[in-house]
Amino acid sequence: MVIIWEKPFKLGGTIGDIEGMPFVEAFRQFQFKAKRENFCNIHVSLVPQPNATGEQKTKPTQNSVRALRGLGLSPDLIVCRSAKPIEMAVKEKISMFCHVEPEQVIFIHDVSSTYRVPILLEEQGIIKYFKQRLNLPIDDQPSDLLMKWKKMACRYERLLKVCSIALVGKYTKLSDCYASVFKALEHSALAINYKLDLMYIDSTELEHSTEAENSVKYHQAWHKLCKADGILVPGGFGIRGTEGKLQAISWARTKKKPFLGVCLGMQLAVVEFARNCLNWEDANSTEFDPDTKNPVVIDMPEHNPGDMGGTMRLGKRRTVFKTENSVLRKLYGDETFVEERHRHRYEVNPELTDCFEEKGLKFVGHDTEGNRMEIIELENHPYFVGVQFHPEFSSRPMKPSPPYLGLLLAATGTLNAYLQRGCKLSPSDSYSDLSDDSSPEKDFPYSDTS
Structure with missing residues (x-):
């Protein structure tokens, strides 16, 4: 330790x-x-x-x-x-x-980037010290992984192409609240040889109430959203700012902008689709409206509604893909299931999913029992994906999170080519200058604790 x-x-x-x-x-x-x-x-x-x-x-x-x-x-x-x-x-x-x-x-x-810090540590003998001090089974020679890391750090400083992602949330004044999301996006951008331009947008500033109170803020927020290459709505709690998030999701869906919704972001994508595609005008989550006639997002069945004590679904859980024709399944290496970490107490109402799927919003990933909706994908859209879990928690510099990587690929217009190559990066945008592999390392030795 x-x-x-x-x-x-x-x-x-x-x-x-x-x-x-x-x-x-x-x-x-x-x-x-x-x-x-x-x-x-x-x-x-x-x-x-x-x-x-x-x-x-x-x-x-x-x-x-x-x-x-x-x-x-x-x-x-x-x-x-x-x-x-x-x-x-x-x-x-x-x-x-x-x-x-x-x-x-x-x-x-x-230093020029945080990726240089491990190199400084290694150059001063910290690996050798740990080997002796803790009796670790480490080779004296620099590992291939370290060499790849050094080349990755150099590559990070040479990035020229820029991809802009709009992060629409309500904690944007404290960007550290989204630190893991930012890093997951940065890992993915680096993997495809792009520099990340992350634009934080306060979701409340996209709402019509802001237009009446401060039209400058309203139009500035919408200007940033419109010029973004991709849109991300992360997790969160509480009703404040949800209407602005719904507006951003609607924009992404109708304008075919690449979109990723995480946790609450996925739930709101379901709410937005219900209101505007199924014409359920009062569709909502019971978190925000317990009396809604169309509760498309509900308290988890095993918990008492309104009881907030110890009711969250936490830790690593298995998500099973229900179809082979899934973008996210391909991004995960065509695995039949994935294990990602969760942190939520509300989820999509399983009794209403048939109505969504008839209109093209597919629930392609469920839990092992098939009762919890874990992944959504919208048909005929460049990239409209929602996940109930938090994939950013397992993203690593040389192993980017597949949902985030998909968002960056779609935002840069390279997703289809990536899928057609069997989820391998092109020679010009790959890690080929870092390793012998043509794709981000699948077996990068990081543990994921729940």
Whole structure:
């Protein structure tokens, strides 16, 4: 187990409130139960460089290490963050006053992309250190995976083509709320040799009420939506902003813009289709209107409506494809089922699905019992897909999430060619410069915990 501590300290200020962290004592005790050969403590500290002197200051690191040791935890590695590369004299000073060997002090300065950080770590011997410290079965020679990663980092900095995706949500003022979604989109864009232009759109600004209150915001939001190459509606809770999301979904469906709906995004795609294609004007989710006459999205049957305590469906679950003629099935490598992580308490009403399928909205993925609708696809559309699960949680830099990859492929006009090649990237847009494979690695060694 590797424990990473990161605590900011202001130059000339106090040590801070690390003493108030209740988990510090838990880890102090845990290190003895886990034994030293199974426990590695990494302390991350800022090395500031004030403009007045230009000197890199080590006091914050010294103070934070001292505070941590006073609480019974000694760092095995000290990772120093800085704006510019740290001088060797600074490394030796930290080593001396923090009582660690020089090779236990690692420097991470600002780099062109986060993909450069693992390379910096490897160059300073962190893999060799872990091998010795934790007795890990790692080869001394750089692995093929590391070489591919280095080439991928270089490729990321050479991207010229741009693909714009509109993310329509209600937490857009706090973009970290969609961090996993952003990364999944970025992984997919990188896989096809595109730079991602992610445009955050507050869904409330697409609503007619905003047009009356602030027409400038309304028209700016719609301008961004209209110029986007693809549209994504992510998960969320609560009624605020749902009408704006429905407007965005309707635009994607009628204008044949590539669309991906995740969790609530899929549920709202069903609501929008019911209202505008089945003419069920009051169709809704019972989350927003418990008395709707057409409850196309309902509380999960095993839960009591209105009871929010411990009622979410969580963790990795299996989704079974019900047809071979499914875009998403092909994107998943023609698997008969997939396992993805869930986080929801509402789902599509299974009693009404026949009405949707007669009009072209197909429920191509169900749970193992066939009662829960997991994946939707719209016929005669470049890419109109909704998933009840959260595929962004399992996306990785060299293994992009298939639903997100499909959205980027459709947004760049390359989805059909990709499918016709048996889901292999073209030589010009593939990972062929990174590996011997012509498609993103299917067996990339990442675990997915629920």
